[in-house]
Amino acid sequence: MIRRAATYIHSHYQCVEARYAEQKCSRPVTLGPTIAILASADTISYVTLMLGIMRLGLVPFPLSIRNTAAGIAHLIRTNHVLQVYVSEDAATQRLCSGAVEILEQDGWHLDVVVMMQFDQLSDLRSGTAETEPDVTLGRLDLNKVVVISHSSGSTSVPKPIFIDNRTFLQYTMIPWFGEVDFCGTVVDTMGLANMTWPVASGMIIGVFKPSIPPVIPTPENYIEGIMATDTKVLFCVPSFVEAWFCDADLIPALKSLRAIVYGGAPLNKAVGDELIKMGVAVFPSYGTTEIGTFNMFIQVQSPARLLGDGLPDVCEPIVVHTEYFKPNVINARSRDGRGAFRTKDLLQHHPQDRSRWRMYGRADDQILLSTGEKTNPVPLEMILSQDPHLAGAVIFGQGRFQNGVLVEPKDDLKFNPDDQLKLIDFRNKIWPSVERVNKSAPGHSRLMKEMILVAHPSKPFSYTAKGTPRRQMVIDTYKSEIDTLYNVVEHSAQTDIPIPTSWTTDDLLEFVRNVVRRVMMTDLPDNVDIFQYGCDSMQTTYIRNSVMHALRVSAQNTLRDIPINFVYTHPTIASLVTFMLHCHQDVVDAVKYSEDESQHVARMEAMLAKYSKDGLDAISYVK
Missing domain, CATH: 3.40.50.980 (Rossmann fold)
Structure with a gap:
């Protein structure tokens, strides 16, 4: 042939x-x-x-x-x-x-x-x-x-x-760097492996029967082919594994396989954990076009699950040119002058087994907020991509005070996002998925409903061959919409929270509690410092604008002289209520009411006394 x-x-x-x-x-x-x-x-x-x-x-x-x-x-x-x-x-x-x-x-x-x-x-x-x-x-x-x-x-x-x-030729040796003998084994694989792996390992490649048009792999016809050819090892995308997991009748067939190897994207952690518990041999494959497969090929036993969410122990893998392997791309040099390939991937150490790693994200995908905090968007986007209403999601926020997300509805759900009623309805539909993101994300990476942008049908996402959105291309396409969103949010308020009907202490307490609860996503005591509970600059903006909205609607006073930083100077629910009462009743001018220097010093000393072992005197200074 x-x-x-x-x-x-x-x-x-x-x-x-x-x-x-x-x-x-x-x-x-x-x-x-x-x-x-x-x-x-x-x-x-x-x-x-x-x-x-x-x-x-x-x-x-x-x-x-x-x-x-x-x-x-x-x-x-x-x-x-x-x-x-x-x-x-x-x-x-x-x-x-x-x-x-x-x-x-x-x-x-x-x-x-x-x-x-x-x-x-x-x-x-x-x-x-x-x-x-x-x-x-x-x-x-x-x-x-x-x-x-x-x-x-x-x-x-x-x-x-x-x-x-x-x-x-070196690619042919990849199957040798594992713990399983593939000679005579039927394997379903992908890409250049179809040409290189069988030559040196003796494996038999299973494929769909030639036809015009060609058979397009689906979870259904792929697993049927696997069972018909008595395949023992298969390579596939994670979405196939997740689809098979939903069919209880397929679990015995999956357990009979020597290995299911997934790559190209992360596997849903809950699905992977359950399959391992059921006795299904599931293995990740990490590789790039520049270097080929990077991890041990296939082990005898499935890898241990990653436990714990401690501090990131993150590194970037670099492949150095040796007598055994030369990367296809050289973009760096080792200390001794040899060519090397910087992957720009980020791997995280297993907290118990130091021989294992997991994918953390991409170095060039990390979002640096104006607060100095970083967001790793990929795992969060993976959660959103599982929403049945969404075709794709891209988190943005580089250099901003808070993240937002741009989502593209599936083809049969697309609409003009300029229609505010449809926009609100769609945000509500995907909100359960956003809440799952917020549960797994650090405080500074949480998404708020107002920070959800929906793609316009006339400006569809551009996708890679892997089916993931081309991040920077999508963000560049929607630059003006993203800029507008931040401008709107900067001056926005949670107007759906009812403002007090009577400006009593009890009514104002209820209002401020609702505002803080909505923003912080938890109930806080009236006298605790909200910043000690993780309130960030974006949440502060929402609290400030919601309070300002209530004061404006009251129409009892002008707001020209209210300081922009009043949430920082009144960091508890109780002090915000007192501030609103004074502003509304015009007892004192808002500027005069703001804490003076002595009050600031007193608050700082109180904080030092609270969080240092023996108060201010216990702090040692090094010149």
Whole structure:
């Protein structure tokens, strides 16, 4: 099949061979003529096409059909591609036409070839053996690029990743770095592993039967195929595992597997914990296109669950070039001058077993608030992504005083967010999921209902090949809406909380308690300092604006002279009530009523006495 594919490819390559020769001086020295593949096809046909290209000494460049036309055009132009194989389905043809149109405007002509199908390649196609044409085998060089992959484009446009022959061969050894013998075992896997792992391990790859159109994997047909082929190890996305978990009839089948390996995204922790308790062997796989699989391949026993939520013990893994492995991308240097790849991932140590780690997030995803506190958005977004109303969620707040979230409803639920009634209704629908986020998030990372932005149907999210929103691209698209939201919130109040009908101490106490309870999400005693209970700048803004709203509605006095920091100078429910009484009754001017310097000093000394062992005198000063 591979020889037949190479013959087909060679016949079309001759049409552009002269043009590829002309660009030799402009290509990197290690990069040969590159042939792109933009196709929705079955695994056998796709892999055979890639191997046929490699056999000729050319470089296959598989392109994700989830890219935009502009993204495809960018990858083709910047990687010197002059020919592309495209599947015949309408969606891929439209995507290709869009990319070709963009390229033609830039004077880049792309030769488009229809991708060959399985029945054209199969050794069984005619029922008789035939003599294969003689096609010269391309010269192999361990240091030359053998295949190009590309990143998912989570933070920007997709980036090419060049994999040379040496590293490609090293990929074949990955199954050896584990505790399980795969020889003779049926395995369902993904990506380049279909070509590399069987060569050195003796594993048997299970795939869907070739067809036109190709079978699209779903949780239902995938598990059916697993059971029909007696597969013992499967690789899949976490959403499949979560779907199988919901069907009690499938648990015996899952328990019969030697391993379920998930990757590409986090698995719901509650689901994973329950499956482990049931005796299902579930393993995470951590890897990147730049380095391949990074963790021990598969263990004999499932990993221990992560316990505790102590202080982060977080590190960024870095892969250094050694005699055994060379990263596909070098973006740093070790202390002794060797090339290295900084992953920009963040891993957290297991609190009990120091040989284990879990994914914490991405270094470039961390949101630094203006308060100096940091938010790790990925696990919070994962909780929101499980809401049945949402297609995607992106948390924002870089340089701001509080986080917000931008959500995209599923296609059948999209609406114009300018319709305030529909906006309020949708926020209420997803609020239970937001509450789950708030329960798992630190205080400074909690989300408030007013900080939920809903995507407009005319400005849909851009998604990566993994199905996750392209964070920075989405945030840039909605920059004006995000800026407007913060401006509105800065001057907003919780107007749905009834203001006091009579300005008595009891009525004001009830009002301020409601305001603080809504903001702090807990009941606090009247005489405790709300800042000692974690009240942050965003919550302070809501309390201030709610109090100001009540004072304005009362229309008993002007508010010109009320200080902006009155919540900080009156940090208890009781003192806020007293402040409101004085302002409303105009007993003293609000500015004069604000605590003077001596009161500030007294409060500071009281706090020092409370939180230091023996009061102020116990504090030692180091010059």
